Amino acid sequence: MLFNSFDFLVFFTIVYILFFASKGVFRQLVLLISSCVFYAWFIPKYLLILFVTIAIDYYAAIKIENADSEKSKRLALILGIVNTCAVLFIFKYQNFFLDNLNWITQSSFAHWDIILPIGLSFHTFQSLSYVIDVYRKKIPAERNLLTYSNYVMMFPQLVAGPIERAGHLIPQIKSTLYNRLSQSDFSIGMTIFFYGLFKKMVVGDNIAPYVSAVYDNYTYHSGATLLVATMLFAIQIYADFSGYSDMAIGIARILGYRFNDNFQTPYFSKSVTEFWRRWHISLSSWLRDYLYYPLVLGWGKISKFKLNASILVTFALIGLWHGANWTFVIFGTLHGIYLVVENITEGMRKWFVNFIRLTRLPRIHHAIQMTIVFVLVSLSFIFFRATSLTQALDILKKIFSNFSIREINFLDTNGFATLSFSILVLFLCEYLIFTKYSIEDIYNMRLGKWFAPLIAIGSILLVFSFGWWGGASFIYFQF
Amino acid sequence: MIQIIKKIILTLIVIVIIDRIFTYAFMNIFFSKTISGESGGTINYVLNKKSNIDFLIIGPSRAKHGMDPAVLTSLGANGYDLGINGTDVLNSLLVLDILIKHDVKPKTIVLQTDLSDYTGNSKTKILDQIKRVYPYDTELVREYVGRVGYVEQVKYFFGTYRLNRKVANIGYNFLKRNSIGDNTGFVGLPSIPFAPDEKSLSADYVYDKNSTTAEALRRIKKICDDNNIKFVVVFPPSYKNVFYNGVEQKVMLEDLKKNGINNVIDLSDISKLPDLAKEENWRDAIHFNTLGAETFSKILNRELAKMIK
DSSP states (O other): OOTTSHHHHHHHHHHHHHHHHOOTHHHHHHHHHHHHHHHHTTOGGGHHHHHHHHHHHHHHHHHHHHOSSHHHHHHHHHHHHHHHHHHHIIIIIHHHHHHHHHHHHTOOOOOOOOOOOTTHHHHHHHHHHHHHHHHTTSSOOOOOHHHHHHHHHOHHHHTTOOOOOHHHHHHHHHHTTTOOOOHHHHHHHHHHHHHHHIIIIIIIHHHHHHHHHHHHTGGGSOHHHHHHHHHHHHHHHHHHHHHHHHHHHHHHHHTTOOOOOSOSOGGGOSSHHHHHHHSSHHHHHHHIIIIIHHHHHSSSSOOHHHHHHHHHHHHHHHHHHHOSSHHHHHHHHHHHHHHHHHHHHHHHHHHHHHHTTGGGOHHHHHHHHHHHHHHHHHHHHHHHHOSSHHHHHHHHHHHHHSOOGGGOOOSSHHHHHHHHHHHHHHHHHIIIIITTOOHHHHHHSTTHHHHHHHHHHHHHHHHHHHOOOSOOOOGGGGO | OHHHHHHHHHHHHHHHHHHHHHHHHHHHHTGGGOOSSTTTHHHHHHHHHOSSOSEEEEESHHHHTTOOTTTOGGGOSOEEEEEOTTOOHHHHHHHHHHHHHTTOOOSEEEEEOOGGGGSOOOHHHHHHHHGGGGGGOOHHHHHHHHHHOHHHHHHHTSHHHHTTTTHHHHHHHHHTGGGOOOOOSOOOOOOOSSOOOOOOSOTTOOOOTTSHHHHHHHHHHHHHHHTTOEEEEEEOOOGGGTTOOHHHHHHHHHHHHHTTOOOEEEOOOGGGOHHHHSGGGBSSSSOBOHHHHHHHHHHHHHHHHHHHO
């Protein structure tokens, strides 16, 4: 079930009424059943995978907590990690692994014909962090299976995040069992939801046909058109994914749960390092805590080489997390290289900026930095969007060897006018409002109770007049 | 709960008020003065500047780019090509209905259509066609909105939705309204440096006499009869017959005859038109380039002259 569908509107209205009409364990049941219905709307049988993962990780965490020796504690941790990773490997990476094995050994192991369970990468990471946090004694093991199931399966974040940590979400699930509905939660949640809907339907979905038309026929297009499509894809994926995150955060908020921000206007970043602090925050912070820090802090003394090598490994895995294809690995590694280069050249860049006295013009300096970040990130997205390495390299080659602004092909001028307008509105809103305030900040200001709903109303009207109503799915559902 | 319901109702009222004010202002200030573009501008052009014409061509891109009114002299001197890219006969029906409601009654209507129009019946296809004329908000449009379903009816209630994805285009065409000179609506296409695709598109075409489009065609016939308009149906050819299915074409023509649609010019089989068979006449497998359009228009003109006799 897509957030941007009428099915969801009906579903959520029913859930909302039942949720606040029930209390305690019944509320938990309402939440769990509605999450099952929401998930089953896609492919019902994959619910089984979720149940198995939940049951094993639930058991592993209790085992960890009850263990009387470090060895049995570790064994239970390994059980939890292996269980989750095995599911991820079998359903997501098995065919990728076989492809590479076939290529290396010149053998011909057959593919397993399987559809990737929706949102698998998200809920497996959520389960992993839970087991690891219990092992690290950051949180106690959850003894109530219903509560734990709701932590993993809560429908707003089930299929595309944000990846919530158990330490943040489980206490909320417990403390909201008897909550009454809150007007402020409702208003703030609705406003966040509709702003997300605007991002998705007005910006992301209007860009999508242009990008698809160019990328699907890239051999016919000039370097300039490919560059425009690549930059538009960078905006599309932001609008699509951050739009989804906003909708998820908004829905959760209406029910009284507070998810962490997943995006903080990332295209206004001054460096790629800052970009990753503001882009898909729940994933980058997850990998920072559970992969990067252990890599840096493990195996002896910290050195610059070790820091940079850890960055490269972490980002290669960020890439691989997105999809079982070398294009994604290169996408991630490219970002790792950006960060390493930024680290190495930090002093030199500061000296250069002082030398040309750009520090006296901070706004221009910021604009230049933002442009560089946007171009670098856009170029990396070529590997994200391309279906094969050959395609990605061909596109890059065309951009750098066959570039003439005169050859830009806008395809459908009407569609291009609409998408240009929608991008302008998005970035104006982001620059003027959301780089400074969140919707919650706005709501809590003087007159904010009136102004916040106006954002929702404006978003709805923009969706009506400019939105793409074709019921397009979300890009991140494939991960 | 009551407070929240009150809030929802208040928000809805505000949305409806803003929606109505915006739509009213936009339609009157911008849309009604727009006379170009595919968001209603070309229809407005006919309504405002071509209310007294001898003949009108309606249909999809194959009509827009393949039939030149200046060449179709057998129908009169004053014609207009109101072909709209990406449309089918359902859209042609709705456009004709709008014209008739505004008292634009040409002596002849030339409808360009293809077998492919009558092979499917999905709601998505209907929606794609009717959305294009939402700004006109006619009874007939509402009827088809009702057929699509209640969700569409709810959305249709909002004027801003009726202008969905048209606002920028209308705004742009409003700005250039003074530069639109007298024209015939025909737009010739330049050639492109790729050979037309020769893959057959029509192998699985099956004529469906119960399709919404077949029904639309019958309704066009009825509107024409009611308004004393001569109705001519034209089937143009395709490169190497990629769009042609002889068996189903025959079934379709028989059905048209059964429904009293007798003025049919069937030029769909390219093997009978050697002048047009060469690659130099084609932009792609289904669209003529300017040269092909002129040649085709001449052939069509001869056929029309025969028909009128």
